[in-house]
Amino acid sequence: MSEANRAIRVLVVEDGDEYLTNLTTFVSEGFSYRQAKSGGRACELIAEEQPDLVYLDMRFDRTPNEALLGDLVALTARFNGDVARARAFQQDNQGLFVLRALRDAGFHGPVILSYDFSREERRFRALSDKDPALSYCPDYADASEIQAAIFRAVGRRIPPA
Numbered sequence: 001m002s003e004a005n006r007a008i009r010v011l012v013v014e015d016g017d018e019y020l021t022n023l024t025t026f027v028s029e030g031f032s033y034r035q036a037k038s039g040g041r042a043c044e045l046i047a048e049e050q051p052d053l054v055y056l057d058m059r060f061d062r063t064p065n066e067a068l069l070g071d072l073v074a075l076t077a078r079f080n081g082d083v084a085r086a087r088a089f090q091q092d093n094q095g096l097f098v099l100r101a102l103r104d105a106g107f108h109g110p111v112i113l114s115y116d117f118s119r120e121e122r123r124f125r126a127l128s129d130k131d132p133a134l135s136y137c138p139d140y141a142d143a144s145e146i147q148a149a150i151f152r153a154v155g156r157r158i159p160p161a
Helices: 018-026 039-048 072-078 083-092 094-104 121-130 143-154
Strands: 008-013 031-036 053-057 111-114 134-137
Touching (some): 008 039, 018 053, 018 143, 039 094, 072 083, 111 143, 121 134, 134 143
Parallel strands (some): 008 053, 111 134
16 A cells, blocks of 8 residues: 555553543544544553554643653742642643653654644744644634644645545
8 A cells, every 4th residue: 555545553641531531533534543542552562562643632631640741849939839830830830741752762753733723823933943743723623624634734634635
């Protein structure tokens, strides 16, 4: 099977099932999906098989604290000893901690963060300057927007409808 006709392998990293359900329901033809519910599990799956793309949630508020990536001690110091604020930051930005872990684990392919950076353009520009294979798709995007984002990220043309 030619590269252009092979299913795009997507690793969905999220703490729930919403993205996987939506993707497998509405963006299914030409795609295969695997799921990880934590950064640690995502790194394990990356070691087993490199996907073509990672679709990554930003916020992990349903993940057990012990499964969250990031140094809580350092974050607590950053937040002047406020553990609750440090934990909230860790959960709200877990996608960035997972992204770093995936890169450290050897995955250098495209990553789409499911997050709306439209009000944080400077923040996203700073992130993507450091990681050119990073893009984002707002978490409220519909199926056609998500599919287009995936095709752009992996460098394939969107097939005609």
